[in-house]
Amino acid sequence: MLAAVAMDDDRDALAAWLPAQGLAMVPGSGLVPLSGGIANRNDRIELTTGPAVLRRPPPGVLATGASDMAREWRVVSALAPHFPLVPRGLAFCPDADVLGTPFLVIEHRPGIAVGAALPRGADIAALVGATLGQMVALHALAPEAVGLGNLGRPEGFYARQLVGWAQRAATVWPDGLPGAAAALIGALENAPAPLDAAPVLLHMDLKPDNLLVDPVTMAPLAMIDWDMATRGPRGFDLAILLSYWIERGDPVAVHALQAVPSLTPGAPGRTAIAAQYAAMGGIDPGPLAWPVALARLRLAVAWMQLYRKWQRGEMASDRYAGFDALAQAILRQALDQFSKGRI
Incomplete structure (x- = not known):
């Protein structure tokens, strides 16, 4: 229950912040956690321009240099025009007061993340x-x-x-x-x-x-x-x-x-x-x-x-x-x- 309340609070805070970046969430949509990864949090969000990913560090104390969202924003912003596999950066928030940590919003791409198990029939x-x-x-x-x-x-x-x-x-x-x-x-x-x-x-x-x-x-x-x-x-x-x-x-x-x-x-x-x-x-x-x-x-x-x-x-x-x-x-x-x- 507490997790659901926190997700709702994050959704509302994000929805309030996005318009200043020229973006908007689809009314009634929420944050959908994406599978994969063991540290940083990734949630699919629905923008009026299409699906995107909210990306932010894990909760709690971070190790020095870990989960550097500012670095990631700089890198994806520079690389995306030159390296087609890099999702476009859509917005970056350095202010931890919005969602509790700095975060960025990036383009959503299709595909699966392969961990320990190879998909059936895959090579x-x-x-x-x-x-x-x-x-x-x-x-x-x-x-x-x-x-x-x-x-x-x-x-x-x-x-x-x-x-x-x-x-x-x-x-x-x-x-x-x-x-x-x-x-x-x-x-x-x-x-x-x-x-x-x-x-x-x-x-x-x-x-x-x-x-x-x-x-x-x-x-x-x-x-x-x-x-x-x-x-x-x-x-x-x-x-x-x-x-x-x-x-x-x-x-x-x-x-x-x-x-x-x-x-x-x-x-x-x-x-x-x-x-x-x-x-x-x-x-x-x-x-x-x-x-x-x-x-x-x-x-x-x-x-x-x-x-x-x-x-x-x-x-x-x-x-x-x-x-x-x-x-x-x-x-x-x-x-x-x-x-x-x-x-």
């Missing part, structure tokens, strides 16, 4: 090809040509990412880092220099559920979730995808991640995916053991951030209850694979 090879193809296309854009030449700070990218995620790890484990986390951070101390002559645009979470696809053909229809986008080495976008890509031979404890359909029969392994990216783009992304280990650290900390929000009562679903154990399993896998020079 995993087609989905992998679509994901990697769009990653290659994004990395081929010149940031300066699309108005994002000063997005982020690519200098010293890997070293700064390690420092940032080590600090976040200390925040989510305030009583002391788990042994695997401390050992992994120590093992990653010497950050490599990227091979790229110039930084590329990075999505920073480009996995299948952030690429809306046709449910039958797996053809890409939209790329969403741009709140972490930046510039940096192309290998890190690939490493992030690989950090989610659990293989059947991986420790059973990490099979619970269930973020991508990598356990589908016939799915390629991580090494094959890395090779396919290099072949499609015609560019070597460089050694990946270090970036993948960092991406796994990032993943473990992000899952712990969500677990802490669940502990504080900010996330209602019990799906987050096992994120503590899963985060530590990911750390152990990261340390084991990195010590062997593997991805």
Whole structure:
């Protein structure tokens, strides 16, 4: 009942705010939660000009730099005219007094977000090809040509990412880092220099559920979730995808991640995916053991951030209850694979 009242209040507040942006909700329509995603909230809304998506951070305390709606607005506004898969931004509200957080309204696109389960009859090879193809296309854009030449700070990218995620790890484990986390951070101390002559645009979470696809053909229809986008080495976008890509031979404890359909029969392994990216783009992304280990650290900390929000009562679903154990399993896998020079 309280959730329904809150949704009604949000609908009324949004309906009152939109006319100043030249937009209006269809009378009698409301907010319809969209499936997919485990952090940011996405609701379909009906505007008089057509369907749209209200996008905002999760409730409660946010980690530093998380769910940056201002960054997302800047990126989609710049990219949409140049990269057809990016939904158009329709309105941005930096004022948290309207709905409790900053938010944006973007164009609604058709398609499904594929998580752990591949749709019946769908081809995993087609989905992998679509994901990697769009990653290659994004990395081929010149940031300066699309108005994002000063997005982020690519200098010293890997070293700064390690420092940032080590600090976040200390925040989510305030009583002391788990042994695997401390050992992994120590093992990653010497950050490599990227091979790229110039930084590329990075999505920073480009996995299948952030690429809306046709449910039958797996053809890409939209790329969403741009709140972490930046510039940096192309290998890190690939490493992030690989950090989610659990293989059947991986420790059973990490099979619970269930973020991508990598356990589908016939799915390629991580090494094959890395090779396919290099072949499609015609560019070597460089050694990946270090970036993948960092991406796994990032993943473990992000899952712990969500677990802490669940502990504080900010996330209602019990799906987050096992994120503590899963985060530590990911750390152990990261340390084991990195010590062997593997991805």
